[in-house]
Amino acid sequence: MDTGIDVRSVGVVTPRTARFSEPLRLKSGAVIDRYELVYETYGRLNADRSNAVLVCHALNASHHAAGFYAEDAQEVGWWDNMIGPGKPVDTNRFFVIGVNNLGGCHGSTGPKSVNPATGKPWGAEFPVVTVEDWVAAQARLADHLGIGQFAAVMGGSLGAMQSLAWTVSFPGRIRHALVIACAPNLSAQNIAFNEVARQAIITDPDFHGGHYYERGTTPKRGLRVARMVGHITYLSDDVMAAKFGRQLRHGRPTYSFDADFEIESYLRHQGIKFSEYFDANTYLRITKALDYFDPAFEHRGDLTRALAPATAKFLVISFTTDWRFSPERSREIVKALLDNHREVTYAEIDAPHGHDAFLLDDPRYHRLVAAYFDRIGAEAGA
C-alpha cells in the first residue's frame, strides 16, 4: 500500500537561526555589523565531529534542502532526492547542514531585513555579496555549531562555486568538495543573460531603486521576466523540445497574444510562481555574485594558481546537455586541480535535462554521489 510517505525522508524539520555580532567585512569593503543565518540540520553530528556535510544552495533555493515542514508536508526540501536516510547523502551516517546565504530572502539577513543603522529595511543599501562572503559567513556558522572541519561541502551550480571557494578560503576546514554543474567563472553569454534579468527588475517602475518595501510594491513584472529568461537557460533545447515542442494549447493557432504554445504557458507560470515568493533585491545580488565569481581573477586568469591553496579531494560532475555551464567548463576546473596534483574524480553524466539535471534523480548521477559518500563515510568512521 502506498501511504504517500517517503520512508527515506528525514521527516519533519525545523529551521533554526544563528545570530552573529562580530562584524563581517565583505569583499567589496562593506561591513555588516550583525547578521543572522537561518539553517536546518539533518542527521546527527558524531562524537568526533567528523561527519558534517555543508550543502550550499544555488540561485533560488534556501536552507530547506531536505525533509518537510510540520505545517506543510508539501514543502519538501529542494535536494530531498539527494539527502535522507539511505539516500546518496545518507543522514544515518552524516550530519547535513543547509543554510540560507547572507543576502537571501528566506530568513537570513538580507535586503528585506531591517538595517539596524536606520531601523528601515536595507533595500538598495544592502551590499553586494560574493561567493567568498557567503563562504566566510558559513564558516562562522560552522564555528557556531562546533564544526572545525567539514567531511564535505557540496552544491550544484552557484552552490558548487561555494564548494570550490571553500577549498581555497578554508583549505584546512574541508576534506571533500563536491562541485556539480559548475564553471570556474561565468562566460560573457552567462553574464548577458543575468544582465537581462537585472534590467527587467531594475526598470520595473515598482522597483523604486530597490526601496520598494517602503512603497508597498513588488517589482513582480520584472521578476517574472527575469525568471522566464533564467528558466530557459536551465533546460536543454532537447528537453524543451521533448516536453513541449510546438504543442498548441488549443490545437490550432489563435493568432493572438494569449499563450498559444504550451511552452509559453509553462514559462509564464514559472515566472508568476517565482515572483510571488522571491525577493527582487536578493535576486539582483545573487546574479551579481554569479557574475563576479572568478577565483582566477586575482591571479591574472591563472586558475591553476588560484586553486593551488586547495587541499581537499574533489568530486566534479558535469552534465552533457548543460549549455549554461557546459562540461568544458568543469574540465577547466579538473585540469587546474590536476595541475596542482590534487585528487579529483570527474564524471560527465549523459543526461538530457540541461543545467537542471543536478537537481534531478538520474540514477547514474545519484549512484556516483552515493559511492563517493560511502568513501567519505569510511574515512570519517561515519
Next chain:
Amino acid sequence: MDTGIDVRSVGVVTPRTARFSEPLRLKSGAVIDRYELVYETYGRLNADRSNAVLVCHALNASHHAAGFYAEDAQEVGWWDNMIGPGKPVDTNRFFVIGVNNLGGCHGSTGPKSVNPATGKPWGAEFPVVTVEDWVAAQARLADHLGIGQFAAVMGGSLGAMQSLAWTVSFPGRIRHALVIACAPNLSAQNIAFNEVARQAIITDPDFHGGHYYERGTTPKRGLRVARMVGHITYLSDDVMAAKFGRQLRHGRPTYSFDADFEIESYLRHQGIKFSEYFDANTYLRITKALDYFDPAFEHRGDLTRALAPATAKFLVISFTTDWRFSPERSREIVKALLDNHREVTYAEIDAPHGHDAFLLDDPRYHRLVAAYFDRIGAEAGA
C-alpha cells in the same frame, strides 16, 4: 586616396510607396481593406522582366537593404555588403527590391498607422500577420511593379522563411530561393525566448494594452529588455567570449549594479538604441510571425509534403555557430526538398559569428552567393 566613398554602393536611394485597395485576407481570417507598402529598388528591370530579385527582411530591418539616403549618408542599407554594383547580388545585372513588410514600422501599413475604420492608430487592433501574409502582400507589390516571376527571392532568418514560403505559395513566380540561416519552424526554446521578449513589452506599464500611441507613451523599458534577450541569441557564445569575455570596464569589479562588464554595457546600448526607433506592436507581431511559421503544420508535421508544391531551385546556407537556427534545422529543409527531387545547393559555412553571420561579409559566404547569382544571371540573360 581613400575618399570614404564605396564605389560599389548603389548610391543614393529613395523609398517609394505602393498603395493597395484590394482587401487582403490574412491567415488569421482578419481582412485588411487598404494598405501601403514602402519599398526601394536598386538596378534596372531588364526588357523581358527576368532579372528581378526580392529581398525579404528579418526581425528589425526594413525595405532599406542597400545604398544610403541623400539626407544621411550614414544610414546605409542593412544588406549593403551583399547588394550593389559588383557585389554578390550585382545591381549591374539584377533589379533588386527591398520592401518593408505589412505590420512593420518603417512606413508600410502597421500598428502605428491610422486605421481607416476608426481614424485612430491601429495599435492593438492591428491583426497578427504571418509569413504567408507578408508573401501575399509582396506578390501584390510584384504585380504593381509588373513582375510576373522573380529570378530569385532571398533572405536570412525570418527573411529566409519568406523565401521558403514564396516557393510554396507562388511556385510559378519564383525561379530561385535563397534560404539563409533558416529553420522550418521555431523550436520550443526559440519560442520561449520570443515569449520572454513579448512579456517584457506587454507588462511594461507604458504599453497600455497596445494603445500607447494615444497615451503619448512608448514601452521602452520592455523593448530594451526584449532586444537584449534577442541580441544574445543572435551571437554565438564564442564570438561573445572573443569580443567581450569577462572584460571589466574599470579594470576591477565595482560591486554595484552599474554596467561592470563590457558585455553589460554593450547589451544595454543595443537595447536603448533599438527602443528609440522600433515600434513595440510591430515587434510583438514579428515575433508571433516567427512562432507561427510552420509550413508542415497543415501536413501533420510532414515537411516533405509541405514543400511538394515548390518548383524553384534552392540555395540553402547555414552557419556552424548559429545556435538559434542551427545547421541541423537547415538540413531538415534540404532533406525535404531532396525528397521532392528539387535542385538544392547546400552549404554550411564555418563562421564564428552565430546567427548574425548572415549579415556579415564572410568571404566564403559572399563568394558562394556571388557564384550562385552568376548562374541565375546566365539563365536570365542578365
